[in-house]
Amino acid sequence: MAKARNILFIMYDQLRRDYLSCYGHPHLETPHMDRLASMGMRFDRAYIQSPVCGSSRMSTYTGRYVHSHGATWNGIPLKVGEMTMGDHLRKAGMECYLVGKTHMVPDREGMARLGLSPESIIGARVSECGFDVVERDDGVNPDGPDGRYDSKAAEHYNAYLRSRGYDSDNPWHDYANSAIGEQDDVLSGWFLKNAAHPANIEEQDSETPYFTRRAMEFLETADQPWCCHLSYIKPHWPYIVPEPYASMYGAQHVLPQVATQDEFDNAHPVLKTMMKGVIGSSFSRPEVRNAVIPAYMGLIKQADDQLGVLLDWMERSGRIEDTMIVLTSDHGDFLGDHWLGEKMFFHDVSTRVPLIVYDPSPAADATRGTVCDALIEAIDLAPTFVEVAGAEVPDHILEGHSLCPILHGEAQELARSYVICEVDFSGAPFGDALKADMRSSMGFMIANTKWKMVHFEDGNPPVLFDLENDPDELVDLGGDPDYADVLDEMYDQLADWARRPSQRTTVSKKGLAEMRVKTRRLGVTIGAWDEADYPDEFTAKYRGIKARPFQQIVKERGDRQS
Incomplete structure (x- = not known):
């Protein structure tokens, strides 16, 4: 095997870590994800930096914390001056491409101020999070009374579906993400009751196989060296999957809800508001979980099968011999655990994600098939990729750490004693339910291997979980005076993080020394x-x-x- 010349960066949307068999799921077999783990290294404590699609991805793509890049929620633009992995990799001589989702919103006002046209090369890259776009599809194409959520979503995919005979104004919804009733009625995948039905689409035409093919078609012609971000849309909602995956799992495969009545009764006010909302209330019902979770498992099984297609193709073509492969997710999914749905709080089921890295270089031979228990953050991927590309990591800009020393057996952990995750409900629909001002809508999680603390600026006690004795995070100790010393220590660490010089990005440490x-x-x-x-x-x-x-x-x- 040779040193990695290329990087295949695979991200799934809303994929829970514990729904892979290599991470311990008792019913859902994911042999191809397990196969990749046996070829490389599986990371057991990998955390994202925000439990929301857009802000999480912006941290991964920039290698910076949410508080640094400022894109704190879906729809909040990434500042025009923020560098992304594409910028860093091109400087190192590696091209950077996108197939799939980013959930990125460009800073059009900033671009206009600087005279950057979206049609120019640099303008297009700034508009697309630093990627050269093969095909972008954020995978959410609903249609409401005020129009569509994203006028360009599924644009190419819908054209493909129409070419295959799925006649509709929006075949993404009417076929790929809906079932069909006895009278040929469209049973929308937006309604959770329809998750138990198969999507009305031939499996090969559904989204996951489609994007697998698009990636392979592109890579057939890609000039080396390259980084290709294959960003799958699923298993993100709408929770509906075509046959044969729709029938693979049933209520008997649904794991018990991780929740207690005490947890609900004594919940932090932010959590209680989420628990009592439409999403939390729905996912806490057994009939909802029994309909949705089998479909969610089917979507993951389909994703695993398509990973097998992709890995087999890479082996046949020889590309696997010089390509680093990274598999991860932008966040998890509560699926009713802790009386919640979606992903917008800080329990591990949302913030602790799968991360598997295969490095073809001989330097990684000693760690193949091993598991790393170190504290890892999603922002570590960008500096890892820069090092693989052969460049010096600009650590005055990138706030993460390269994983290469761990992959090569030179270290067992990074220079990190805690991980950080942030959420900002200020512009979110949920912000109205909280009735909180823009400052108190901000939440910060800091965690180490023993404790996890969540701070909100709302005057309430913090949330505190004992991860060693309460790994399911069911008992909030934040208001217990017996843990005042623990809280003081966690707040000291949070203050240490807040004082980092994150905005000093125009001069390197070497430049400062000079x-x-x-x-x-x-x-x-x-x-x-x-x-x-x-x-x-x-x-x-x-x-x-x-x-x-x-x-x-x-x-x-x-x-x-x-």
């Missing part, structure tokens, strides 16, 4: 009493020189004028 002596070498000798206060080389041009008295100069000037 600046410390640069001004002295340019003749700046502030505070010097005597020439001897500085080394001779710094003051050489100030010593042994002659000048005329200014009075003589003034007299000569006057003589000339007269």
Whole structure:
């Protein structure tokens, strides 16, 4: 095997870590994801930086915390000045492409201010999170009274479906994400009751196989070296899957809900509002979980089968010999656990994601098939990719750490004692239910291997979980005075994180070190009493020189004028 020249960066949307068999699911077999884990390394404590699609992805793509890049929710643009992995990789000589989803919104106002046209090469890259787009599809194409959520969503996929005979204004909804009733009625996948029905589409035409083919078609012609971000839409809602996957799992495969009545009764006010909302209330009902979770499992099984197709193709074509493969998710899914649905809080089922990395280089041979228990963050991927591309990691911009030392057996953990995750409900529909102002809508999670704390600016006690003795995170200790010392320690660490120089991105650490002596070498000798206060080389041009008295100069000037 050779050193990695290329990177295949696979991300699934809303894939729970514990729904892979290599992470311990008792019923759902994912042999191809397990196969990739046996070829590389599986990370057991990998955390995303926000439990929301857009903000999580912006952290992964920029290698920076949410508080640094500022795109704190879906629909909040990524600032025009933020560099992404595409920018860093191209500088290192590696192209960066997208097949699938980013959920990125461009900073059009900032682009206009700088005169960047979206039609230009740089403008297109700024508009697309630094990627050169093969095909972008964020996978959400609903239609409401005020129009569509995303006018360009599923644009190419819908054209493909129509070419296959799925006649509709929006075949993404009417076929790929809906079932069909006895009278040929469309049974929308938006309604959870329809998750138990198969999607009304031939399996090969559904979204996951479609994007697998699109990636392979592109990679057939891609010039090396490249990074291809294959960003799958599923198993994100709508929860509906075609046959044969729709019939593979049933209520007997649904694991018991991880929740207690005490957890509900004593929930933090933010959590209680979420639990009592439409999503939380629905997913807490057994009939909803028994309909949705088998479909969710079917979507994962289909994703695993398609990974097998992709891996087999890479082996036949020889691409696997020089391509790093990274498999992860942007966040998980509560699926009724903790009386919640969706993903917008900080329990592990939402924030702790699968991460599998296959490195073809001989340096990684010693760690193949092993499991790493170190604290890892999604922002570690960008510096890893930069190192694979052969460049120096710009650690004044990228806030994560390269995984290469762990992959190569040179280290067992990174220089990290905690992980951070953030959420901002300020512009979210849920923000109205909270009735919170824009500051108190911000939430911060800090966790280590023993404790997890969540702070909200709402005047309520923090949330605190004992991860060693309560791994299911059922008992909130945040209001218990017996744990005041733990909270003090966690708050000290949170303050340490908040004081990092995250906005100092225009000068490297090396550049800062040079600046410390640069001004002295340019003749700046502030505070010097005597020439001897500085080394001779710094003051050489100030010593042994002659000048005329200014009075003589003034007299000569006057003589000339007269």
